[in-house]
Amino acid sequence: MKTSLVAVDFHGQACADCAVRGFSVCASLDQFEMREFEQLSRRTHFATCETVFAQEDTSSCFYNLLDGVMRLYKLLPDGRRQIVGFALPGDFVGMTTEERHGFSADAIGPVTVCQFAKGPFGRFAEDKPNLLRRMNELAVQELNQARDHMVLLGRRSAEEKVATFLVGWRDRLVELRGPSNMVPLPMSRQDIADYLGLTIETVSRTFTKLEREGIIAILPGGVSLRDSARAEAMAAA
């Protein structure tokens, strides 16, 4: 195991058989550009709960998530936390023109990222319309998600929030791993609460309520969507 990690950490070994090659930013690159791009990238691993970057860090790198799950969050000075998103493999995280990252990112469980120094990445992307358009597409997608999340935070009840989260999370996993109503939840209840603008107690109560109503079954490490039609109705309504 150790030796294989060392191997993939070496520049220029990774892209050809990268799990994320087909649908991440790099999908927009042809094989020659890819070759050059490889030289800029560096695979890195993070352990459970390790911080990849923090809110006030100088934004020196961008990250392409290859494996694992990350939580992205903002903190208020008094410690209140809002999770602005969970990142899954293929997500391009930390893109900004600002001097500092505006949010923190840390690993939920072990994480592998493909890391790019901001400067070289910028110079590489500068005159590559394909890549720039792809980055635009990703930014706009994220913006749409962000707006959906605003509706959720501002206008939905606790029950709707939880149902929407479960359905949305399942859909993302389905896209990544194929259909299943088993919904693994690697994040803690506190994470879910901070994502939904609720407290941990309310999240827990709402899970229990949804289970009593036969909509989900609570399992170790996740839930199973028993009545996904009803969950989807709650998420839509």
Next chain:
Amino acid sequence: MKTSLVAVDFHGQACADCAVRGFSVCASLDQFEMREFEQLSRRTHFATCETVFAQEDTSSCFYNLLDGVMRLYKLLPDGRRQIVGFALPGDFVGMTTEERHGFSADAIGPVTVCQFAKGPFGRFAEDKPNLLRRMNELAVQELNQARDHMVLLGRRSAEEKVATFLVGWRDRLVELRGPSNMVPLPMSRQDIADYLGLTIETVSRTFTKLEREGIIAILPGGVSLRDSARAEAMAAA
């Protein structure tokens, strides 16, 4: 007045002396590109409360706001509304790769926009790294604002929400029109409520409370920030 409006509506008349030329998307274009770009644009006016585009409309155009204020919002099927942002002159609205706009936009007061058909705009932008980079920059900026707004919606009290809104709105106006503690509020209390995830009554009460505390003065058509330090402290905390 009528005649001058007709004049600026004509293709190719507008860009050179456009109020927004210096800081909008088009700031990234050189004078030759500008010439071509002009041909794609069309100035349009919207009356108070007119809808520029709606959530489920096919997204056939992008809009560069030249004058006036727009509210951008999403509706839930049952009519609950979340305003995801207010657009001011210079804002580039409706950019998406999706088939449909994910939100609605309408005019708060009379509005002038510079409109681009999606197809021609896309073809024009396709191979213009300068423009693509500028669009990226704007998208990332919006994304940062969106994330800030998530924190506000998910984790802040009514009082903090209102203070944050007033300070943020003032800052945007200052950038546009120069320093002043007079904060015109062209949007209704209902709009503010739907922006902050509150009810109209709570917004009204909170305004009154801030006035009692000497932080603002409520004036017809807006407020005056009497103690902007205190307001800023509430917004930051």
Next chain:
DNA sequence: TGGTTCGTTTGATTTGAATCAATCGGAACT
């Protein structure tokens, strides 16, 4: 001048979620 309208403010009451406070239960130690 008086009436209507509509957005806003103010007051009384309710309620959904937060807070405070145990308790539970599995994992990791002795």
Next chain:
DNA sequence: AGTTCCGATTGATTCAAATCAAACGAACCA
């Protein structure tokens, strides 16, 4: 097996904001 730990659940109570309900006041019009 017993102990500690820590995240999750459950219960009791509080509270901030929503809801329900008037009243206000400026603009418009008859």
